[in-house]
Amino acid sequence: MELKAQDLTCERGGRIVFRGVSLSLQPGQLMQLTGPNGSGKSSLLRLIAGLNEAQTGSVELIGGSDDLSLGQQAHYVAHQEPVKSALSVSENLAFWRDFLGGGDVDDALEAFDLSRLASYPAGLLSAGQKRRLALARIVLVPRVLWLLDEPTVGLDTSSLERFVKVMAKQLDNGGMIIAATHVPLGREPDLRLDLGAAP
Amino acid sequence: MKLILALIKRDLTLSMRQGGGVGTALGFFLTVVVLLPIGIGPDQALLARIAPGALWIALLLSVLLSADRIFQQDYEDGSLDIMTMGPVPFEMVALAKAVAHWLSTSLPLAIAAPILGFLVNLEPSAILPLAIAVVVGSIALSLLAAIGAAVTVGLRRGGLLVSILVLPLYVPVLIFGLSASQPGAAPGLTTASLLILGAIALVSLVVSPLASAAALRSYLK
Incomplete structure (x- = not known):
């Protein structure tokens, strides 16, 4: 299996954000996406997830499922958290489990130390706790590719350690991770892509 | 199918816990109907x-009151992004959200309509036809409202725009719904109108998911 993107060009509102970006990712590899604000880190992740369209180029998951689109085989964690304040923490996860298919809510809660808060309304969570809840979703439903946009924002030291463990498990299981971030992820990336340096 | 039910169930839970949806709509419906005899x-x-x-027009307006919220929250917190990456077609997601709106708002309003009829001296013979017509019509109302909600989802204060966009689409529902609610106008007219109203609901059932999903996709890009 291999994620391959070739010659991607992204245009937002008439402005070329980046041009001619290519990347290749093997199972078990972590790619760190860097670049100044506005260099198109989020756009590239959305583009790979199939949420945006590329002006030129293509992205494909070689050896992936034929029936599913790339987006359906990937997790995308954006900077905003898809967390419903009126539902409890476990209800939030239970919905994503039902909707995305499969997974164990308790394990996912445990992975980010949210078990104590399971029946707590998500509206009362702090920013960091919300982020952990958003990240718990990617543990809940196994998918081969993780697209993470600033995943560590708001995480405290112990949550960061848990996040590193979760990433390690995904990579050991043959998963792939692309993370856009300025700050160190807590794990040395196998590949780096600097969008600021792209022509 | 299970996935769709999970989404409908979540939306119903949310609308019940957050309040404001059906309560406000019912209150508005009641107020309009009460104001009418006074005016x-x-x-x-x-x-x-x-x-x-009067009941039909009050019903249309009450349904529109909560229409802009069908997709709003899920759009703003990024849930819609993730729903496009789910295993179900996005059209089904749009349909599920319209169905949840129908169950949580339009259907309770439709059930309340014949009861509120007492306030405006609705003829006893018209109660049953009206009750049937509003329930059938309310399906089309929610589905059409979903299109308007999807088209305006990324706009600030899109609520009023939804009304302006959707009210023209409600005209056929109003015409045939009204005609199906008035027995004794002409023989056979009530039944024929009810059938056309049903047809409008079915057409909306097909068009609404496609249109809503297309509109939402263009916002997500």
């Missing part, structure tokens, strides 16, 4: 004649 005066014959029309 028109106590002429019972006149009231009985305009009762079905």
